[in-house]
Amino acid sequence: MTTAGIDLQHSFETALQNLGLSPGAAHALWVPLPMVLMVIAATLGVMVMTWLERKISAAAQQRIGPNMAGPHGVLIPIADGIKLLTKEDVLPSLADPVLFTLGPILVFLPVFLCYLVVPFGQNLLISNIAIGVLFLIATSSVQPIGLLMSGYGSNNKYSLLGGLRAAAQSISYELPLALSVLAVVLMSNGLDTVGIVEQQSGLGILSWNVWRQPIGFVIFLISALAETERIPFDLPEAEEELVAGYHTEYSGIKFALFYLGSYANLLLASLIAAVLYLGGWSFVVPVETIAAWIGIPLDNPFLQIAAAALGIVMTMVKAFIFVFLAILLRWTVPRVRIDQLLDLGWKFLLPVSFVNLLLTAALKLAFPSFFGG
């Protein structure tokens, strides 16, 4: 990376080397640090989201929501976690033990793998791989296999139906999702997430991709909602029809994996929406412009720390706007039928996203300065 941002890795390793460690040992100590940090951050994000989900749902229904566990019920996620971890881990009779155990792990792992490429700042991401967006889409398509596994392995008709629905839904909404992302990729001439954000950060809020990709943005939101199985599209776990879909037979730690996975997936989708369409970590006004106004040089360490903190806060704020929208939508729209779901996916979103892609390509050829040359 360029030396524009703070190089945490370098300072951490030199600090350890000054303590007398070899460069190899210092690097080995550094490597797991960001990953552990990311997993902790994602888990914390999920906890905040479950609390928000309860509180916002309560507010939408004119209730109070959790208010006994800690101030305003903030300890509810911890109580949830302890409850799930101390519950008995049931294996249903005649269930396939291997598939039954592997299913939740395969649902859970890809989501956390995807956090590898989510940037919170210029250098604040675990690995800036050149194929970031492709990696996201490819990794998240492992999920339906896990869902099918858990649905099939449970030895339960509702689980099987839920698993099949989940697979059908995930596969049919991956196409419009990928196509809408492709339009963004086309504009930024690259698949790396940092590049996509940088391409949007020139003029602050005016250069965000929402203005250039309004159709793609809407398609992305709808498909992301379907991919994360949120309420208008929560057919795989439709409790009125399928008990709880593919997690009917799960309890204890395996159910906790599903629960964590689904919320982490929503947070991931929101973060990606923020990165792809709302300028990621960039503020409404570019930080460089603000620095120029106040008259602070860009290489001022305090400015850099403030900018990094602002970047993290901006990314989270943008992501949580989507989380809020998803919860609001949950209490607004009813669940669609399976035929309506596939109808919307194949007959509406897919053609529209194709048109969007073609339109973007054409506009890019016509106005290269506006749509990325």
Add this chain to the structure above:
Amino acid sequence: MTFLKRVGEYVSDAFKAAKYIGQGMGVVFDHMNRRPVTVQYPFEKLIPSERFRGRIHFEFDKCIACEICVRVCPIDLPVVDWVYNTELKKKELYSYSIDFGVCIFCANCVEFCPTNCLSVTEDYELATYDRHELNYHQVALGRLPSKVTEDPMVTPLREFAYLPKGVIDPHDLPAGSQRAGKRPEEILAEMKAAKAAEETEEKVAKAAADT
């Protein structure tokens, strides 16, 4: 042309759908800054209406063991244990019990009791760990009911129909505020006045007819 028309209709349909979802979300969003309508139960309780039919109260000394309550009960629930005292030539009541695990709280017994020894209370918190504890004998039936308004631990809240006109929040009502409409006493007084006026009118008319 027809193809273009169909595409146009399709697009306008999509926009309409998006508009309606947006309107719905607006309604849901509007609900978020309204005050919660829930009653925070162990700390707040609704004041039961005056027609509330809760646990039955029984006065042992008033009972004449006539068993009317058993006859009018839809499930013949009250157990009246009496023996005919030949010296006094009277029924002597030994024990009386009602099982509130079976009672449907219709209060027919209260309605028909000739000596008014039965009455309904506003007690509704009858939960027990064992259903047999719900079988109240005469001593348990004779206990005085607790009142929500007299419990220092509880914030009593008025029910929706007992709030002043236009008010929907039972919290922090001004002192002395009355519910919408006339109170039963006022209606009774009005009816009495109307009847008296009618009678005087009739008298006047009769007097006029006589002369």
